Amino acid sequence: MTRISKTELAKLTWEALCQAFPDSACSLDYDExxxxxxxxxxxxxxxxxxxxxxxxxxxxxxxxxxxxxxxxxxxxxxxxxxxxxxxxxxxxxxxxxxxxxxxxxxxxxxxxxxxxxxxxxxxxxxxxxxxxxxQIPAIVVDTHCKRVMKRIGITKSDTPVNVERDMMKVFKKEQWIAIGHLSVDLGRAYCTARAPKCDTCPLNTFCKRSI
Ligand code: SF4
Structure with a gap:
């Protein structure tokens, strides 16, 4: 596979995650x-x-x-x-x-x-x-997001503030809030810490770890 830029990687990631998790949202309940x-x-x-x-x-x-x-x-x-x-x-x-x-x-x-x-x-x-x-654009980098972004190839860092910085460079501002939630969804459903399900993962055609 030809090498793809991080911007292209982010675009592919965004599209695949939106398609895989159309109802993605914050998993903490709140009414106030x-x-x-x-x-x-x-x-x-x-x-x-x-x-x-x-x-x-x-x-x-x-x-x-x-x-x-x-x-x-x-x-x-x-x-x-x-x-x-x-x-x-x-x-x-x-x-x-x-x-x-x-x-x-x-x-x-x-x-x-x-x-x-x-x-x-x-x-x-x-x-x-x-x-x-x-609704102020901000990326929530939790443990799932950190793991997923490193595996895909968006970042090389394990430090949340650096992961956030690398993500801000390639994801559009209007994607920042949702990309955190989408990463959590992927991390829970496919890209688990111990046994990632790369065979069925919707990102497996371009994820750095699986190609
Ligand atoms: S292909 Fe594998 S390593 Fe890459 S995001 Fe999917 S589950 Fe994670």
């Missing part, structure tokens, strides 16, 4: 913006399914940001324990609630740097928040 942010905090080293179950319990008891702000770190920690790292996550949730109900005046910032003032909200979650809530 603050819930997405809290689910993002809970998602560190935890599955989205577990986050959705446990956070539904949390929001069933504390049904507003004010109620979360008033709750004790210990009580929050007890509920979110199944998500792991519960002490630091409870601290992050409390810090987020205090800023949102205080300094931020109940409006989630559009600025990722401001969001990253919350311990537990790093670049990945900040990008998820601004992308989902405000």
């Amino acid at each position: 913006p603050y819930k997405l942010a809290i689910r993002g905090i809970l998602s560190a080293q935890c599955t989205d399914v577990r986050v959705n179950i446990t956070s539904a319990e949390l929001f069933g008891i504390y049904d507003s940001i004010d109620r979360i702000n008033e709750a004790s770190e210990e009580d929050i920690g007890r509920i979110i324990k199944p998500c792991g790292l519960y002490k630091s996550k409870a601290k992050s949730i409390k810090a987020f609630a205090a800023l949102l109900a205080g300094e931020w005046g109940y409006e989630i910032p559009r600025d990722t740097t401001e969001l990253m003032r919350v311990p537990g909200i790093g670049r990945k979650i900040a990008n998820l928040i601004v992308g989902e809530i405000y």
Whole structure:
């Protein structure tokens, strides 16, 4: 096969993923913006399914940001324990609630740097928040996205910020939000960490690893 440019690779990847996963979307449930942010905090080293179950319990008891702000770190920690790292996550949730109900005046910032003032909200979650809530172009590089992009040949890096930079160079701005979700879909369905299903993968005619 003739060598293809990274721009062409990105174009082929985008088309194949859109065709394979037409209903792709964020896998964290949310009906209110603050819930997405809290689910993002809970998602560190935890599955989205577990986050959705446990956070539904949390929001069933504390049904507003004010109620979360008033709750004790210990009580929050007890509920979110199944998500792991519960002490630091409870601290992050409390810090987020205090800023949102205080300094931020109940409006989630559009600025990722401001969001990253919350311990537990790093670049990945900040990008998820601004992308989902405000539709501000941002790429969420999670473990699936990182793995998939390296295998396809879009990046050589294992560092999320470098993967994000390489993706920004070749995917169009209007694709940035969706490409994160699409990569997760591919990573779960075909390009799994241990046993990628290259034989049936929709990207196998151009993916660097399989050709
Ligand atoms: S062809 Fe294989 S390595 Fe490449 S994206 Fe598909 S599953 Fe992953």
